Structures are given as structure tokens and as C-alpha cells.
Amino acid sequence: DTEVTQTPKHLVMGMTNKKSLKCEQHMGHRAMYWYKQKAKKPPELMFVYSYEKLSINESVPSRFSPECPNSSLLNLHLHALQPEDSALYLCASSQGEGLYSYEQYFGPGTRLTVT
Amino acid sequence: AQKVTQAQTEISVVEKEDVTLDCVYETRDTTYYLFWYKQPPSGELVFLIRRNSFDEQNEISGRYSWNFQKSTSSFNFTITASQVVDSAVYFCALSEDSTGGFKTIFGAGTRLFVKA
Numbered sequence: 001d002t003e004v005t006q007t008p009k010h011l012v013m014g015m016t017n018k019k020s021l022k023c024e025q026h027m028g029h030r031a032m033y034w035y036k037q038k039a040k041k042p043p044e045l046m047f048v049y050s051y052e053k054l055s056i057n058e059s060v061p062s063r064f065s066p067e068c069p070n071s072s073l074l075n076l077h078l079h080a081l082q083p084e085d086s087a088l089y090l091c092a093s094s095q096g097e098g099l100y101s102y103e104q105y106f107g108p109g110t111r112l113t114v115t
Numbered sequence: 116a117q118k119v120t121q122a123q124t125e126i127s128v129v130e131k132e133d134v135t136l137d138c139v140y141e142t143r144d145t146t147y148y149l150f151w152y153k154q155p156p157s158g159e160l161v162f163l164i165r166r167n168s169f170d171e172q173n174e175i176s177g178r179y180s181w182n183f184q185k186s187t188s189s190f191n192f193t194i195t196a197s198q199v200v201d202s203a204v205y206f207c208a209l210s211e212d213s214t215g216g217f218k219t220i221f222g223a224g225t226r227l228f229v230k231a
Contacts (some may be wrong), residue, residue, distance in 0.1 A: 029217075042206055042221035044159070055216045088158060100167075101148040101210035101217035106160040 003027075004107035005033055006091050012113045015081060021110045023074040023091030031097035033104060034066060035090040049074060050097040074113040081114045088112075117144075119222035120207045127228040128197050136192045136225045139209030144168075147211040149183065149190045154224070156202040166190065197229045 004025045012093040015018050023032065031050045035043035048056035049068040056065075063085075065077040074091055088111050118141040128134045140149065151163040164174060174181045178195045193196050196202055204226045210219040 042224050044221075045219060048216060048218075052219055056218060090160065092160075097216045100220070101165075103150060103162040103165045104219070105162060106152075106161075108157070108159045111158075112150070 003104050004091055006089075006107035006110050008110055009108065010111050010113075011052075012115060014080065014082075014115055017081075018077070018079045020078065021076040021089055021091075021112075023107055024072055025078075025093040025105070026072055027093060027105065028071075029093035029095055029105070031094045032068065032073060033075050033094075034064075034074070035092065037088040037090055037109070039087075041052065043047055047076075048097065055097065075110040080110075081112075083114050086112055086114045118140065119207050119220060121207055121225050122207075123221035123225045124223070125226045125228065127230065129230050130199060131196050133193060133195050134197050134227065134229075136194075136205050136207075136227070138190045138222060140190065140207070140209045142188075142209060142211050144211040149207060150177070150208040150210065150219070151181065151190075151192050152206045152221075153160065153203045153207060158198050162207070172210075183204075194227075199229050199231050202227055202229045 007022045015108045020108045033048050034046040037043045045058050046060045047066045063080050067075040088109045091107040094102040094104045120139045133138045146189045147168045149166045154160045171183050180193045182191045204224045206224045209220040
């Protein structure tokens, strides 16, 4: 099973709402990632979890809060977002992270609109 | 600092033509990894190939081939006999060791249109 799943597929939220994005993989991968992708732009790395510990935080505003409850799950908690945060949020996983850089497997993304 | 340049923003070809997508990278590390990903209109990025900095062998996989040249810091991707299903955005990516682990950055992407 080489699938990364993400829920929801679409999300519309107001600036005062609190919501969460969910990501799941069952490939036994030990590294998981959140990316943000604006239209016609490349993915931008937000967070990396390696062995369930946050290893990279790309200076993301605190209104985005990642969580890795276990090795298969990755959440992104959203609070007090701005309209400019509207984007496609992609989750990815890879075999590991640390000594080597492995290819990443991406989910279909959550298209987020902040009104 | 690492950087990936894909100078071709959009390429349009007719089916069965060959097409090469260019990728030039910058890094100070001796150990790094290069990738190509495909993003079809559905939005999900699909991994195509991974190369480490010590392996300059070119690779062929079906209609796809990759040319890695450290001397010119390039990792170009050729699609032979293109098909309509090849229409997508193709990203070249570079991963090198940074504080906390390997960090991957993507080039701006090349949008490929293959017309029937």
C-alpha cells in the first residue's frame, strides 16, 4: 500500500474558526511532512517530523500547529488563519530522514479556503 | 544556500515529440539528493526518480530518461515519444542536510502541455 490519505479534501473556514487537517500513511514510513502550495507555485516545506519528533519548522506562523500522535498520523491544527493562508496543503511521508534523503510520497492534498 | 532553477515555465509539444525539461541546482554540500516529481491536474505529486550526488549514472525508465551532470550542476529529464497523459507540472527538487535533517526545496516547476 503506497498511499497517503488526507482529510478533508476541501475546507472552507472563517478567520476565527479552529479546524484540523489530517494525514495518514500505512507504509511504515518514519518521516512525515507538511507542505503549503499556492496556485502555480511549487510546494513550500512547513514542517518535518522524524520518528514522531518535530525536526524541521520552517518559521511557520504559530496559527499553524502540527501534531504527530503516532508514526502513521500527522495533523495540522489551524486557528485564526488569514485569507492569504488559502492554499493546497500537502502531506507527504518518506522511509526515513536523517542519514539519507528518501523520496517522498504525497497525499492528494486539502484545498483550504479562508474567508 | 540551496537553489533549484527550472528555467522553462511552460512547454507545449505535439504527441510523439521528444521533450527535455531542464533543471539546474546550486548547493555547497558534497552529499545531496535530486528528485523529479510529476503533478498532474488532479494535484497529487508523484515521485519519478531519486539520485544521490555520488551516482552520476544516467537512467532510463520506459519513455523517461534522466541526465545527471555534476560538472554543470544539471539534472535534466527527457520524455521520449510524449503522450497526452504526460501533460502535467514537473518539479525538480534538491535535498541537502540542514539542521534537524534533510530539507527539500522544489524548483518553480515546468508545465508541460502535450497536444494530440
